Every structure is written in C-alpha cells, then in structure tokens.
Amino acid sequence: MEDVLLRDGRALKHVVVREYVRGLVAGNAPGSPAPSERELVHRFGVARMTVRQALDALVTEGLLERIPGRGTFVARPRRVATPIIGYTEEMARRGLLAESVTLLARREQAGPGVARALNLTEGDAVIHWRRVRRGDGAVVCLEDNYLNEVLLPGFLQTGMPTSLYDALDDRGLRPTWAEDSISADTVGDEEAALLEVDPGTVVLRHSRRGLVDDKIVNVSRSVYRADRFTLWIQLGHDA
Amino acid sequence: MEDVLLRDGRALKHVVVREYVRGLVAGNAPGSPAPSERELVHRFGVARMTVRQALDALVTEGLLERIPGRGTFVARPRRVATPIIGYTEEMARRGLLAESVTLLARREQAGPGVARALNLTEGDAVIHWRRVRRGDGAVVCLEDNYLNEVLLPGFLQTGMPTSLYDALDDRGLRPTWAEDSISADTVGDEEAALLEVDPGTVVLRHSRRGLVDDKIVNVSRSVYRADRFTLWIQLGHDA
DNA sequence: TAGTGGTCTAGACCACTAT
DNA sequence: TAGTGGTCTAGACCACTAG
Numbered sequence: 001m002e003d004v005l006l007r008d009g010r011a012l013k014h015v016v017v018r019e020y021v022r023g024l025v026a027g028n029a030p031g032s033p034a035p036s037e038r039e040l041v042h043r044f045g046v047a048r049m050t051v052r053q054a055l056d057a058l059v060t061e062g063l064l065e066r067i068p069g070r071g072t073f074v075a076r077p078r079r080v081a082t083p084i085i086g087y088t089e090e091m092a093r094r095g096l097l098a099e100s101v102t103l104l105a106r107r108e109q110a111g112p113g114v115a116r117a118l119n120l121t122e123g124d125a126v127i128h129w130r131r132v133r134r135g136d137g138a139v140v141c142l143e144d145n146y147l148n149e150v151l152l153p154g155f156l157q158t159g160m161p162t163s164l165y166d167a168l169d170d171r172g173l174r175p176t177w178a179e180d181s182i183s184a185d186t187v188g189d190e191e192a193a194l195l196e197v198d199p200g201t202v203v204l205r206h207s208r209r210g211l212v213d214d215k216i217v218n219v220s221r222s223v224y225r226a227d228r229f230t231l232w233i234q235l236g237h238d239a
Numbered sequence: 240m241e242d243v244l245l246r247d248g249r250a251l252k253h254v255v256v257r258e259y260v261r262g263l264v265a266g267n268a269p270g271s272p273a274p275s276e277r278e279l280v281h282r283f284g285v286a287r288m289t290v291r292q293a294l295d296a297l298v299t300e301g302l303l304e305r306i307p308g309r310g311t312f313v314a315r316p317r318r319v320a321t322p323i324i325g326y327t328e329e330m331a332r333r334g335l336l337a338e339s340v341t342l343l344a345r346r347e348q349a350g351p352g353v354a355r356a357l358n359l360t361e362g363d364a365v366i367h368w369r370r371v372r373r374g375d376g377a378v379v380c381l382e383d384n385y386l387n388e389v390l391l392p393g394f395l396q397t398g399m400p401t402s403l404y405d406a407l408d409d410r411g412l413r414p415t416w417a418e419d420s421i422s423a424d425t426v427g428d429e430e431a432a433l434l435e436v437d438p439g440t441v442v443l444r445h446s447r448r449g450l451v452d453d454k455i456v457n458v459s460r461s462v463y464r465a466d467r468f469t470l471w472i473q474l475g476h477d478a
Numbered sequence: 479t480a481g482t483g484g485t486c487t488a489g490a491c492c493a494c495t496a497t
Numbered sequence: 498t499a500g501t502g503g504t505c506t507a508g509a510c511c512a513c514t515a516g
Contacts, residue, residue: 012484013485013486014485036500036501036502037501037502038500038502046486046487047486047487047488047489048487048489049288049485049486049488050485050486050487052503053486060299066502067495067501067502068493068495068502069493069494069495069496069500069501070494070496070500070502071500071501071502072502079416081320081474082474083474083475084474084475175475176475176476176478177318177473177474177476177477178473178475179471179472179473180470180471180472180473180474181469181471181472182421182443182469182470182471182472183465183468183469183470184423184441184442184443184463184465185423185441185465186441202424202425202441204421204422213477213478224423226422226423230420230421230422231421231422232419232420233418233419233420233421233472234416234419235320235322235416235419235472236323236416236417237415238415238416238452251503251504252504252505253504275481275482275483276482276483277482277483286505286507287506287508288504288505288507289505289506291483292504292505306483306514307483307484307512307514308481308483308512308513308514308515309481309483309513309514309515310481310482310483311482311483
C-alpha cells in the first residue's frame, strides 16, 4: 500500500490530483482528453509543478500521453508480453475447462536434478505434486511440480488448490520471473499410460523455473500431448 | 534521435545534467552513489527542479534509484523478458556459429495461410525465403520466412543478409512484438531429407508473426531437429 | 547536526496547435 | 489569438538517515 498521507493525516496533493485524474479517465476511450494542467491547477488550488508531478506518474504507467500544444489524452493501452501463467490460465485462455487429478502430493528428498533447479542441496525437503491435467475432459498434460518447502510451510496440510499459481499468489509467491525450456520428445511407457497414448508418441516437454525476486519458488516439468496442445507465447512490448 | 537543442542552439539543461550523470555512473557497480541533487544544482547553476527532472528520467529508465534520507544510487539492473531474437542470435546465445544455406529467395503470391498471417489478400506479393540453418556445422533447422513485400521494397535485390533481424533493424523494421506458437510434431519426407533425419522423426515446430507497431513484418515457420534444439525463454520482469 | 530526497509554491518564457 | 504542454527559476518546509 502506498503512503498517501503525511504524519498529520493530510493527503499528498500530487496523489490527490493523480487519483482524481485516474478516476476521471478510467474506462475512457484512448484519445479522449484529460483535464489540462492549468485546469487542474485551478480546480485544486495547487502549483503547476504539483499537477505535472501527478500527471507524470500517469504518463509513466502508460495511462496518459501528452501531446505538446494539444493537451493530455488517454493513451492507447500498450501490449505487454505474455504474463507468467500456469495450466489453469492456459486452458482458460483457450476457453477450456481445466481439471486435474492429483496422483501424488507429498514431501520428498530432492534428487540431484530438482536440487540443482531449486538451488537446494540434494536430500533437502521438497514438495512433489504430480497431476494429470485435462481440458474439457480430455487428457492434455502430465505435470510434476517441485516446490521449495522452506518457502511454503504447511502447504500440503492446507488442502491442495486447483491452481498452483493462485495458491502462490495468496502467499505473495506468485512468480514474476520464469525460465522456461521447451522441447519435442517421445514418451516412455509410464508417461504414455498416464497420457493415454502409445509409448513412443510425440509430446511437447515444458520445464519451468519460477522465481519471485531471487527466490526460486517452484520447478515444473510438464509433458503435453502434441495432438492436444500448442504453446502460445507473445513477446516484447510496444515502443 | 532526441531533440536536445532549442531552436537557438542552446542545450536543454535537464538533458545536459541527465547525460552528465549517466556518463558519471556508467559502468559503476549497483549501489554506488550518484551526485546529490544539491551538488548538481551547484555544479550546473540550475534550479533543483531541473536536476530532479534529469534524475527522474534516469530513475524511470531503471539506471538510478533514490533512497530518501540517503541519496541517489546506481540501481541493480532489472531482469527483462527474452528479447525478440532470430536464429542467428539464438545460436550466439549458445556459443554456436550460425550458418545458413538459402534454398529459396523469391517473390511469390501469398497462399491462404500466409495471407491470413500477414494480413494480406490471397495472391498479394510476398517474399519467401527458405533456409537450412546450421549450428557449428550440424543441421539444426529448416526455416521459411514470408515477408510483406510492401514494407521491404527492393529487399531481394540488395543481397540476402545472414541475419534477417539485422537487415530489418537497418530499415527500422525489427519486430518489437512477436506472436509465437510452438508445438511438437513429426516430419514428412521433404523436411526429413533437408534436416537429414528419417521421415517420422520428432521435431519442434516454431511459428512466429513479427510486428513493429501494428505492421506485420514477417511470418516464419521453423522446424527444429528435436535432438539438437531446445527453446529457452525467459518471461516476466523484476518488480 | 548536517545532508539527503520528497513535496510544494508562484511565478516566467518558450514552441506548438487549433481556430 | 488563445490554449496547451515543455522548460526553468529560486526559493521553502518536511521526514528521514547517518555520524
């Protein structure tokens, strides 16, 4: 929560102006005008620099744009890259119902690969959560998640959620940074049985390391049926 | 290029201060101090608001951070998502030498799929560029690029570059936005021969639509040998 | 206590846009 | 010509940090 009050309870003027303008233009079409700086000066009885400080913040966050000689206007929303989402949201984007069956949800000792990925020592405790995931009823994916238990005390006891990312969000641990690797492969017998395909069928493998700040929250390894899943990614941003 | 001069040739003071500070701290370790605002006021003989305008710009771009009561310091560089890069840079990231053999580079009439992807009408002229791409000598990928000819007049005549993205960059058309789709598949006879694998071998398919602003610059369809290529992607940003 | 950044004032002149 | 944003001044008081 942002500090909007001084010690004596007075509101910061530039914040008052900023939020007034934000409320005014909220939902307005791109290109619609915001109040002019001098109009805000008059309305709030503040100096122009104070108004500019308020508008600067809204320009920086991309809500407004200034056009010299013309005025200040609602900016066109900028495109931003694909957010970091999990299976549940991936399915929602496709308009499919995400369902899961938990095959495993327990405390384990980290093996060498998982330990390295989570930046732990081999044998440290991790939470291993394995699910078969469906979209509109059809088997789509087999997902293994490994969570750093130190960051998630009591996670196994609180009842497993549908969306891991929602649960992480509740604890302020939703990843803001992800390192993904994506490859094509064929499945072995065990994975084939769970995905309801023949051994040797082509699959898409997707591994992810999820971080918030410098904390590695989870590592996931997903195997998608190639006939039922294509990964979509949007990269970059507007100028 | 930014305007740094007024009509009469005088430099904008906040730009002078900003670039002075940028030069001072360039390459300095995160946490090292920048000059204080009042020190800059004294050095340049300007008002403090002018100095603040200069520093605000550097804070917004992530170079500096302010700590109230302490001073202004070089900020820790923020992580940003994977930039939009092509094969040449993908290989460079792996420390591999990117080489290509052009199989096709010609003007064609857009088929239905390409026309839709480039937002053209079927039969419109497109540039089709097909290459077999190698990394450290080994065949890695078969890439078909379709370019909007209207945006790239004379492109075929200027001699084909190694890196498409470098060539686009030279024309101010390097994509800043990309829509990618990634799937696993098996190859047919023609692709198999070019990739030097058996038909039916598993491959990674990567399609991309590259845009700058609202202009669709190119559409690419790449087929990677699954045994020689894993896609790496980093998503998100620091708080 | 001295120094820092945060907030704020009450003006000023400029270039540019639209009428 | 009137209105807009861009730049700039010369101060002021505040809260906070560090020695």
